[in-house]
Amino acid sequence: MLTLVKNAQLFSPEPRGLCHLLIADQRIAAVIDASEAVNLGPFITTVDLEGRRVVPGxxxxxxxxxxxxxxxxxxxxxxxxxxxxxxxxxxxxxxxxxxxxxxxxxxxxxxxxxxxxxxxxxxxxxxxxxxxxxxxxxxxxxxxxxxxxxxxxxxxxxxxxxxxxxxxxxxxxxxxxxxxxxxxxxxxxxxxxxxxxxxxxxxxxxxxxxxxxxxxxxxxxxxxxxxxxxxxxxxxxxxxxxxxxxxxxxxxxxxxxxxxxxxxxxxxxxxxxxxxxxxxxxxxxxxxxxxxxxxxxxxxxxxxxxxxxxxxxxxxxxxxxxxxxxxxxxxxxxxxxxxxLKLPRKGRLAKGTDADFLVLSEGRWEIEQVWALGKPIYDRESGNKVI
The missing domain is CATH 3.20.20.140 (Metal-dependent hydrolases)
Known part of the structure; x- marks a missing residue:
């Protein structure tokens, strides 16, 4: 399964600017600068974050x-x-x-x-x-x-x-x-x-x-x-x-x-x-x-x-x-x-790390989404329920 998370204002934790995250098999397969053209074909799920901040889980x-x-x-x-x-x-x-x-x-x-x-x-x-x-x-x-x-x-x-x-x-x-x-x-x-x-x-x-x-x-x-x-x-x-x-x-x-x-x-x-x-x-x-x-x-x-x-x-x-x-x-x-604790795939967002990250609300210190191992597990707008 491939997922492209587009237009993330990425902190990995160092600031990376506007990026796309390509997720494959629970991990980040690539971090792509948003200025680069991306064409991965139709067999991929795409999520557009529209510039929201993304930080490590x-x-x-x-x-x-x-x-x-x-x-x-x-x-x-x-x-x-x-x-x-x-x-x-x-x-x-x-x-x-x-x-x-x-x-x-x-x-x-x-x-x-x-x-x-x-x-x-x-x-x-x-x-x-x-x-x-x-x-x-x-x-x-x-x-x-x-x-x-x-x-x-x-x-x-x-x-x-x-x-x-x-x-x-x-x-x-x-x-x-x-x-x-x-x-x-x-x-x-x-x-x-x-x-x-x-x-x-x-x-x-x-x-x-x-x-x-x-x-x-x-x-x-x-x-x-x-x-x-x-x-x-x-x-x-x-x-x-x-x-x-x-x-x-x-x-x-x-x-x-x-x-x-x-x-x-x-x-x-x-x-x-x-x-x-x-x-x-x-x-x-x-x-x-x-x-x-x-x-x-x-x-x-x-x-x-x-x-x-x-x-x-x-x-x-x-x-x-x-x-x-x-x-x-x-x-x-x-x-x-x-x-x-020697958990090298945790605590940062880079190629090869686990796709654990938080999407923050625009203009507020609030969690909008939580992703763990490449899947969304929480969405605030869905009624504060695990999805």
Whole structure:
């Protein structure tokens, strides 16, 4: 099947001007300058975007497919992610994780949900393990999970500097990172260790200790929630200057902001101003996780769920409110995560990449269409339904 998407104002993420995209077998077969004549015969579907902006589908490195939370008891479990919400969000590549609860939620549940979303047209991956060590797995070890289960590309979300984690020792973190790294090399995957960072004063120091006392580089770790407090944000900038990656969380609550969280769009703008490269900065939604509130004695107060659509919203805030260059902002919301996670066909629009892209409304920061693997999966004018 061939589809020609004509007259797209293309950001790949770098601005390419007015282009045509030729799609074949789920991928982009060619990017053609609109000034060139195109005659592909009658056996092709043609879609004319009439100059609308086209950007890469977003890559979200932290989504809780099957919900999260439960810190306040079973009445506080957050819901699973629905296919309809996922398709409308602008996120076309999702990486699923367990969180605090690896007892009533399991790696098998996670993989089942990943395959359900993939059957709906999205690209889905997952991390084995959870907050706690030793990690929960599907096959008996994180190494065999990464090696033998296609969706597993690393381990996470492993908690450090958080009272809900298992307080891992330097030796435990080192062994975990070594096992994930070796399995990733054998499987041709990233083998990344995705890290949940809490608000304890130790911040990212446990990761520095691993790099200092072993051959594991800082880049083997991918810490998130770096904007959760002002102090953690500053430590995250230092971590990036030392060669690491940092991820900002786009889902938030008034309580988190009142407690000192740096809004994700502001965090991106400030990190770029501090000369941290876009290739070291990413955004994730923490969708369908619980965003809990605790009092000064670490007692549970309440929670709200994370939202997948917050990633697209924050991307717009970066561009429209903080005047971040659109190419840099798109890299933070798509390309950087794809590169860190070793998904080379994701996060950019060029010959040979997957045809995952968003069509934006004219004159507004709004999604008009979502295309995934060469097919439209959402159209705003059709009544906000998967098509």
């Amino acid at each position: 977003l890559v979200d490195p932290l989504v809780h497919y099957i919900g999260g939370g439960g810190e306040g008891g079973f009445g506080n479990r957050t819901a699973e992610l629905s296919l309809g919400d996922a398709c409308a969000s602008g996120v076309t590549t999702l990486i699923g994780a367990l969180g605090t609860d690896a007892l009533t939620r399991t790696p098998a549940n996670l993989i089942g949900k990943a395959r359900e979303l993939a059957a709906g047209g999205l690209s889905t991956y997952a991390y084995t393990g959870s907050y706690q060590l030793p990690p929960v797995t599907l096959t008996g070890s994180i190494a065999s999970d990464i090696l033998y289960i296609p969706e597993f590309i690393g381990v996470g979300e492993v908690a450090i500097s958080d009272h809900r984690g298992s307080q891992p020792t330097n030796q435990e973190l080192t062994r975990l990172a070594s096992d994930a790294r070796t399995a990733g090399l054998l499987a041709g995957k990233s083998g990344i260790v995705f890290i949940h960072t809490g608000d304890a004063d130790t911040h990212l120091e446990p990761l520095r200790n691993v790099a200092k006392h072993s051959a594991i580089p800082l880049s083997q770790f991918y810490p998130t929630h770096i904007n959760r407090t002002a102090e953690l944000f500053e430590d995250g900038l230092r971590f990036a200057r030392e060669g690491g990656f940092i991820d900002f969380t786009t889902s938030t609550t008034p309580e988190l902001l009142a407690g000192g969280e740096v809004p994700a769009s502001e965090a991106v703008a400030r990190a770029l101003k501090a000369r941290i490269a876009p290739a070291q900065i990413s955004l994730s939604s923490d969708a369908n996780a619980s965003l809990p509130e605790f009092d000064e004695q670490r007692r549970f107060v309440g929670l709200k769920p994370g939202r997948l659509g917050s990633l697209f919203d924050v991307l717009g805030e970066c561009i429209n409110e903080h005047r971040v260059d659109i190419e840099h902002a798109l890299r933070c919301a798509s390309t950087t995560a794809a590169d860190i």
